[in-house]
Amino acid sequence: MHNDSLHDVAERGVEKSNVLAPFMEPGDVPWFPAWGVDLDEPINDVGVLISDWIERRPSDRWALIAGPIPSSDRHLWASWHVATRNEERDSMVARTIDAEFIRILAGTHQIRLAFDRIGPREGDDHVWIVYLPRTTGIDSNGLLEGYPAHDPAIEQMASDLMPWLNGDLRTARPVPNRxxxxxxxxxxxxxxxxxxxSMIMMAASADIR
Structure with a gap:
């Protein structure tokens, strides 16, 4: 897909379903279960990092994404909603929920391209640990009925995952960046x-064939 057509295609996706319309409106959204980690040293071997991550994470409802990718909690919630909506409807393109979320976040049907865009890269100095709650319910229009409640047990799991990354918790939330x-x-x-x-519209475009 050419860059100059991406915006138009994404807009058509939003107009077609309106599934992400609430995420485009102004207003506060809850804190998404994502924890930024500032690494003591830039990533040297991303293959080793990902292998260790897959071994250590509690389940495939946990994802590790590159630091610059999320633009806001709203962006993460929008991508999560599409992914878990597909999960609920048994219409995921990917085989696991973490890969489906990464695919939606990347705005593509191609799993390999999604991981290339969203995954950590060598030289990155921070990452995000992300937990993907199950959907709390979808109404007849495909819209989210409510946000999942905060779960202290999940926060503890995230905290337990951090030491092997050799980094410190990032206190800032995700913000748009170049x-x-x-x-x-x-x-x-x-x-x-x-x-x-633009990133939210990309999430809407991920299922346009």
Whole structure:
């Protein structure tokens, strides 16, 4: 897909389903279960990191994504909603929920491309540990009925995962940034203020064939 057509295709996806319309509206959203980790040293061997991650995570409801990728809690919730909606309807493209979430986050039907865009890279100095709760319910229009409640047990699991990363908890929440936009191939002409909405529209476009 060419960069200059990505925005138009994504817009058609939003207009077609309106599934992500609530995530495009102003207003506060809850904190997404994602924990940023500032690494003591930049990633040297991403293959080893991912292998260790798969061994250590509690289940495939946990994902590890590159630091620059998420633009906001709203962006993460929007991608989560599409992924868990597909899970609920037994219509996932990927075989596991973490891969489906990464695919939606990347705005693509191609699993390998999704991991290339979303996964940590050598030289990255921070990552996000992400937990993917099951959907709390979807109404007849495909819209989310409510956000999952905060779960202290999940927060403890995330805390237990951090030591092997050799880093510190990142106190800041995700924000739109140029590096993340570049990795998702959002045109450089897009202003910082428009990156979040462009990324949410990309999530909507992921299931357009």
């Amino acid at each position: 590096e993340g936009a570049d990795r998702l191939e959002i045109p450089s002409s897009e202003p910082i203020s428009g990156i979040e909405s």
